Amino acid sequence: MGTKRFAICDKDQEYLRMLQAYLLKRNLADFTVLIFDTVNKALEANKEGPFEILLVGEDIYDTNVAKIDAAKIYILQEDGTKGITEYCTVAKYQSMERMIAQVLAEFALDDNCTATNRCSKNKTSLISFYAPDRQKGQSIAALCTAELLADQGNQVLYINLLPFAGFEELMQTNYESDITDFMYFVLNHSDKLSYKLDSLKRCIHGVDYLPPALDYADLLAISRDDWEQFLNLLLYSSDYDWIILDLSEVCQGFYDMLEKCETIYLLTDNTTIYAQAMLTHFKKLLQAKERSRILEQIIEVTLPANWDEQCRSLEKLTSSPVGIRMKGVLDKRG
Numbered sequence: 601m602g603t604k605r606f607a608i609c610d611k612d613q614e615y616l617r618m619l620q621a622y623l624l625k626r627n628l629a630d631f632t633v634l635i636f637d638t639v640n641k642a643l644e645a646n647k648e649g650p651f652e653i654l655l656v657g658e659d660i661y662d663t664n665v666a667k668i669d670a671a672k673i674y675i676l677q678e679d680g681t682k683g684i685t686e687y688c689t690v691a692k693y694q695s696m697e698r699m700i701a702q703v704l705a706e707f708a709l710d711d712n713c714t715a716t717n718r719c720s721k722n723k724t725s726l727i728s729f730y731a732p733d734r735q736k737g738q739s740i741a742a743l744c745t746a747e748l749l750a751d752q753g754n755q756v757l758y759i760n761l762l763p764f765a766g767f768e769e770l771m772q773t774n775y776e777s778d779i780t781d782f783m784y785f786v787l788n789h790s791d792k793l794s795y796k797l798d799s800l801k802r803c804i805h806g807v808d809y810l811p812p813a814l815d816y817a818d819l820l821a822i823s824r825d826d827w828e829q830f831l832n833l834l835l836y837s838s839d840y841d842w843i844i845l846d847l848s849e850v851c852q853g854f855y856d857m858l859e860k861c862e863t864i865y866l867l868t869d870n871t872t873i874y875a876q877a878m879l880t881h882f883k884k885l886l887q888a889k890e891r892s893r894i895l896e897q898i899i900e901v902t903l904p905a906n907w908d909e910q911c912r913s914l915e916k917l918t919s920s921p922v923g924i925r926m927k928g929v930l931d932k933r934g
Contacts, residue, residue: 603632606631607645608634609641610635611637613637616635631652639660639662639665643667650669651669652672653673653703654670658675671710672707675688677692697802704798704799705799708796728846728858728861728865729846729867730858730867731868732875732879733875734848737867739762740917742758743804744917744923746844748918749841757801757807757843758809761850761851770914778818787826787830790837793837797810820850855886855891865929866900901926903922904924
């Protein structure tokens with residue numbers, strides 16, 4: 601349970617239950633979620649301690665709201681006819697994902713809202729996936745492994761750092777912000793990492809992920825030192841058991857990122873001489889750069905033939921041929 605209190609007050613009890621269930625499923629890192637169907641009940645609970653965030657339904661709002669001690673108060677606006685101007689408003693009837701993202705993003709930006717320097721409760725493991733020949737199976741193998749680890753009860757964060765991820769098309773969604781927005785914020789407000797992460801992250805099959813960069817030039821512009829700081833913040837200030845990097849050379853500090861990983865899954869294709877030539881080139885380059893630790897951490901993975909014909913749903917990768925192959929790889933790793 602979180603140490604900060606996220607309170608929701610609305611007379612629609614079904615809406616309250618749905619929103620509470622959504623927030624609990626989303627697993628907000630620092631918050632305990634409380635629900636009330638009257639302002640008076642919220643006011644009474646407030647005597648036990650302040651709320652960090654309070655959402656108040658427009659139809660239930662009354663002057664007692666001003667007596668509630670909360671760092672940030674939002675009005676869940678329905679038709680806007682009440683003319684409440686004292687507080688920020690957020691549309692009540694929209695996707696819960698979009699609404700909570702807006703609330704947490706504004707909360708993170710507010711200098712008056714408290715933040716904490718926190719250490720990870722878990723030992724976070726960092727692994728990466730990379731394919732020298734840029735084969736399309738890299739992201740499928742990485743995401744599939746993330747889903748397998750999530751099925752084992754782990755908290756998993758998947759980060760796609762390819763120049764063209766195609767996620768908006770694959771997920772049938774749109775992203776208003778992406779990983780580079782997240783990075784620029786947390787590098788300047790590291791104490792609010794969890795709030796920004798909660799506002800931006802999406803979830804698929806129990807795996808949290810950050811929307812990939814829309815423009816790979818934004819990834820190229822991030823310095824080696826910033827990548828180092830970014831990864832350290834996630835490793836030591838989040839509550840994930842596993843962070844999975846879907847990696848490409850567009851990131852400055854590419855070799856440093858590989859070296860930081862406990863395991864590197866190197867996607868190979870034994871059916872073409874071109875893929876084998878690229879793999880040999882990559883290994884020779886690592887030797888020339890004296891990056892022996894990277895070579896020691898590599899596990900080569902070959903995907904089953906025609907895997908893509910049975911991997912059409914990203915929600916069901918664990919039961920696909922790639923899922924079966926990656927489960928075997930993980931089992932051998934122990």
